[in-house]
Amino acid sequence: MSVKALFFLLLAPFAVSAQGFAGLGSSVEGFDIPQPGYRFDFPADHGPHPSFRIEWWYLTANLTGEDGREYGIQWTLFRSALRPFDQPGWQSPQLWMGHAGLTTPDTHFFAERLARGGIGQAGVTAAPFEAWIDEWHMRGDTIDALSLRANGDDFGYDLTLTADGPLVFHGDNGYSVKSAEGQASYYYSQPGYRVSGMLHLPDRKVTVSGEGWLDREWSSQPLAADQSGWDWFSLTFDSGDKLMAFRLRGGRGDYTSATWITPDGSSRSLPDGSVSFTPLQTSRVAARNVPTEWQVTLPAEDLDIRVEAQNAQAWMGTRFEYWEGPVTVSGSHAGRGYLEMTGY
Template identity: 60%
Template sequence: MNVKLLILLVLLPFQALAQGFAGLGSEAGDFAQPERGHVLTFPEDHGAHPAFRIEWWYMTANLKGADGRDYGLQWTLFRSALAPVDGQGWETPQVYMGHAAVTTPEAHFVAERLARGGIGQAGVTASPFAAWIDEWALMGPDFDHLTMRAQGSDFGYDVALTAKGPLVLQGDRGYSFKSASGQASHYYSQPFFDLTGTLTLPEGEVAVTGQAWFDHEWSSQPLAEDQTGWDWFSLSFDTGDKLMGFVLRGESDYTSATWIAADGTATPLPNGAFQAEPVEQTGLPTTWRVTLAEQGLDVTVTALNPGAWMTTSVPYWEGPVTITGSHQGRGYLEMTGRGD
């Protein structure tokens, strides 16, 4: 196949995201739709769901080097379907995009991979779990014990992850509302990974330890027509408790959140309970005030590196944050559809 044609076919389903992410609000057509009440089952649901239009496997991690320096790490595999049918080899409608990043207080390293599914270059299997694109891989004998690696022209990482808590089903037992009009996804997390391994940076190798948060989400129309992007927070507090919350920006903002106790007990929260307001009023907001009255939470969330812009085919901001105020901790922030 012509290389330019291959690149076009890979990029085509992601172009809507590049248009302010509003394309995710387009009609689902004949693609499958999430069903409320559908019971997620594992390990099967760790794998791909090719009947749905869009899916992602997403790992972020807050790390420290032996000298106490802070780092952030990201590994993401996106799947997008050109059609609501599956196929073999070059006839498969599944295409993949991989993003990897390492963030330091002074620098943000980014790499991207693009691939067609069905030919072995990229894919996901449920058991044993493996998600890969080229030589980048997230895999293991079971989902509690994984290894993860990726590299770009000026960075890389090779790390091991061990789950220390249960999977968390977001929303209503894994059915996550995205708008008042009913758009939704299937969504679960594993926010309890311990991580050890090595970063490779221009200055050399760095041994790191820390905690990682994994998200897996699939849908065919995850946004309403008027929604242009989201601000998503994964916050881990020194108490062991955690919070996932997001604001979907539209004519009327829509919020959703889950409070995750240290033992893994998850409490979903309705639209409006989670509040996130930028502290800066100009430019890209990398300092936020986040509140959750039910838990007495009132914190300032500050980017480790305000320049953590993902300069990829689908641009967005993603980076590690620190948490101060009523609760202390670390986490990750993602902002989409805000422009560069």
């Protein structure tokens, strides 16, 4: 889904200023680099890949409450490696970070967790599948049937997820190119979870149901030096079609990529330039102007839609800040999904 985890390397205690992405795009120090033609091996590939620098398990869900209101949740576990191996104990070079968000039409809640690898406080196992940090978890016998939990100090959720359809591989069979220079990552998704469960809000509980989307991605050097941020869409249309589309904003021009997924789960990757993104309206969020209404067009699928934030203030005020929230889709196709924007 996104490359924000890069920031994770810049741990706040060390007070490093984020000098664009240049410092990180420069060297990979013994880490593996994604190669085209990789053959995925499941369930092992659901687990961590310590020889790659960054990796994430990224789940978002659009939910409808029994009260008829729209909600969105985000559950993310990032792995960031300081060195390309793992070892037990405190000196494991693997670090973990969890982000959880819950967006209602009028409020946005978020929480963040940090942990060291090697001691059991956070990690991922492939079979049975479990990704956890502190008491947050996403687990099940297989990745097709999961229970999901996260808590902040004033919110939380307990959900169950059931996969409805196959895994989808982006780019060239999961080899997803991120820039014209060829930076790439391994990237696959489970875009079709049916979700049900309970949201814990400060003043009430809400029973909800809806659909969820899991992104899995790992890499060592996914951004080009000139790239400053991105806009990322994962949309589910009423027709049953789905779209993953992103734009990496670079000094030498944008780089776009998209995957069109049909109701039966078959997918088609669309090359750079196939999809276009136009901000229609910005909102003042966390003292900056963030586009919260977009026009997205994909001529190859006769797609011309307006994507509008359900709650313009869905700002993740975590160590590395970004916008992430549920969106409503109208125009040639109707539906809903999730939008992530960084670098504003």
